[in-house]
Amino acid sequence: MAYEIANPLNFWYNQGMAEKKKLMTAPSVLAADFSHMAEEISLIERSGADWIHFDIMDGSFVPQITFGHKFVSDMRQLSSLPFDIHLMVNHPETMVDTFAEAGSDWIIFHVEATVHIHRLIQRIRLLGKKPGISLVPSTPVSAITPILSVVDQILVMSVNPGFGGQQMLDFSLDKIKELDQIRREKGYTYLISVDGGINRHTVESVRAAGADVVVAGSAFFGDKDPASVLKILRDGEELL
Numbered sequence: 001m002a003y004e005i006a007n008p009l010n011f012w013y014n015q016g017m018a019e020k021k022k023l024m025t026a027p028s029v030l031a032a033d034f035s036h037m038a039e040e041i042s043l044i045e046r047s048g049a050d051w052i053h054f055d056i057m058d059g060s061f062v063p064q065i066t067f068g069h070k071f072v073s074d075m076r077q078l079s080s081l082p083f084d085i086h087l088m089v090n091h092p093e094t095m096v097d098t099f100a101e102a103g104s105d106w107i108i109f110h111v112e113a114t115v116h117i118h119r120l121i122q123r124i125r126l127l128g129k130k131p132g133i134s135l136v137p138s139t140p141v142s143a144i145t146p147i148l149s150v151v152d153q154i155l156v157m158s159v160n161p162g163f164g165g166q167q168m169l170d171f172s173l174d175k176i177k178e179l180d181q182i183r184r185e186k187g188y189t190y191l192i193s194v195d196g197g198i199n200r201h202t203v204e205s206v207r208a209a210g211a212d213v214v215v216a217g218s219a220f221f222g223d224k225d226p227a228s229v230l231k232i233l234r235d236g237e238e239l240l
């Protein structure tokens with residue numbers, strides 16, 4: 001301990017780490033092996049994840065189809081971690097009741113996929129779930145200005161939705177910064193989460209921009225040591 005204090009490099013390092021914001025982590029099961037879901041959910045839990053992210057794709061809002069409420073409800077038997085349900089579907093208002101019943105904690109829908117977003121936020125809250133709004137990369141923050149005070153999470157897509165394993169689009173960082181600034185100015189309490197292309201190389205820019213939660217699919221399931229990936233995403237990479 002005395003050595004650590006006497007060592008200026010360690011002192012600098014400890015100071016730096018103290019200032020670094022910790023992020024919550026949400027592995028996305030999109031990149032999991034669906035033939036071994038019990039093992040994959042157990043891996044997420046053992047690795048210290050905060051939430052589990054589920055990508056619901058309908059083949060219309062995005063080209064692919066993934067899984068529905070039955071899958072979510074079956075996974076609910078395997079974990080008590082918060083379920084972050086990302087609805088990449090058109091007309092999400094037709095599905096929120098079913099996904100609420102399936103065991104969701106967060107229900108996130110896309111502002112581009114429905115008209116009455118304020119009503120749908122109220123509906124999700126009435127169902128006892130936490131409502132979130134997501135923006136595709138080309139949608140500006142101004143599209144959701146009127147509802148920022150009534151939503152609990154903004155999911156900023158940092159890739160075009162529909163596929164895992166894409167590269168983060170750097171211009172998403174400006175939206176994270178803008179959302180963080182509005183939150184500070186107005187005293188809003190929404191969480192800012194970021195989804196797409198998050199890995200050990202991109203996470204620092206997202207952390208610096210003001211994010212609170214990072215979703216990671218391929219960076220988590222594609223690594224030999226997923227627990228260490230989550231640690232890096234949460235705390236930052238050790239410099240020494």
Ligand code: DX5
Pocket residue numbers: 028029030031053055086159160161162163164165166195196197198215216217218219
């Ligand atoms: C993309 C999904 C993401 C996806 C992220 O449309 O919303 O949640 O799983 O995958 P990676 O982390 O591989 O970019």
Ligand code: ZN
Pocket residue numbers: 028053054055086195215
């Ligand atoms: Zn997602």
